[in-house]
Amino acid sequence: MYDIRQWRHVFKLDPNKEISDEQLEHICESGTDAVIVGGTDDVTLENVLELLARIRRFSVPCVLEISNLESVTPGFDFYFVPMVLNSREKKWIIDLHHEAVKQFGDIMNWDEIFMEGYCILHKNCKAAMLTDANTELQEDDVVAYARIAEHMYRLPIFYLEYSGSYGNPELVQRVKQVLKQTQLFYGGGIETEKQAKEMAQYADTIVVGNVIYEDIKKALATVKAVKQ
Ligand SMILES: CC(C)=CCC/C(C)=C/CC/C(C)=C/CC/C(C)=C/CC/C(C)=C/CC/C(C)=C/CC/C(C)=C/COP(=O)(O)OP(=O)(O)O
Numbered sequence: 001m002y003d004i005r006q007w008r009h010v011f012k013l014d015p016n017k018e019i020s021d022e023q024l025e026h027i028c029e030s031g032t033d034a035v036i037v038g039g040t041d042d043v044t045l046e047n048v049l050e051l052l053a054r055i056r057r058f059s060v061p062c063v064l065e066i067s068n069l070e071s072v073t074p075g076f077d078f079y080f081v082p083m084v085l086n087s088r089e090k091k092w093i094i095d096l097h098h099e100a101v102k103q104f105g106d107i108m109n110w111d112e113i114f115m116e117g118y119c120i121l122h123k124n125c126k127a128a129m130l131t132d133a134n135t136e137l138q139e140d141d142v143v144a145y146a147r148i149a150e151h152m153y154r155l156p157i158f159y160l161e162y163s164g165s166y167g168n169p170e171l172v173q174r175v176k177q178v179l180k181q182t183q184l185f186y187g188g189g190i191e192t193e194k195q196a197k198e199m200a201q202y203a204d205t206i207v208v209g210n211v212i213y214e215d216i217k218k219a220l221a222t223v224k225a226v227k228q
């Protein structure tokens, strides 16, 4: 399914983590809508290419979520480009993007590139630490970032990121209520069918990451929870 607006469930695979062929097959054939390749640390051209080649044995749509310029490579169906709206450093909001467009501008196919407005809410996750995200936010602050994403920047995706910890479903519901065009992604700490169902009530798309590497059966069960 190549219309990202229809995606309800996606798996995020970290190129810096090990996954067996059998596990990868289960993930790609699980009925998930897409597989995102992305992570925060030690994402290299080599490990991205290796994972891409292995995922390409299956027909599932495959996205590269760009975390550094060195690992950008052709061959993905889509490219998701994060900008961390609550970062205290403009490097993560505009500077790296400027550098990337300077480098790749002539060969960029804008139809396959989607900007993600991240709001990172788990203060101990790697992405929050790397980008010096201000995670001490009130609900109104988060809602304001969502409105900025939709109305000021017209971003296709607003991503509520709790990577490594399960977030607050009431906040996800509040954010969903103010978004009309921008697609709401929720990711963080989803480990059970119940959690997947709960967040999928509000988020347009849920993202399941770390549990793949901790308990593959539980990870696979999150697909069923959303697709039924
Ligand atoms: C050659 C070719 C095909 C070109 C294609 C054209 C193209 C797409 C060019 C790139 C254009 C562009 C504008 C690129 C942007 C460049 C860039 C480096 C932007 C910065 C991205 C950014 C803000 C990164 C910060 C980290 C972050 C938010 C990463 C997202 C992933 C994430 C949050 C992972 C979760 O963390 P995880 O690693 O899982 O953590 P744990 O290990 O704790 O679980």
Ligand SMILES: O=P(O)(O)OC[C@@H](O)CO
Binding pocket: 012, 161, 162, 163, 164, 165, 186, 187, 188, 189, 190, 207, 208, 209, 210, 211
């Ligand atoms: O790894 P988890 O905690 O499932 O989070 C998924 C995704 O939002 C990470 O960027």
Ligand SMILES: [Mg+2]
Binding pocket: 014, 039, 163, 209, 210
């Ligand atoms: Mg992870």
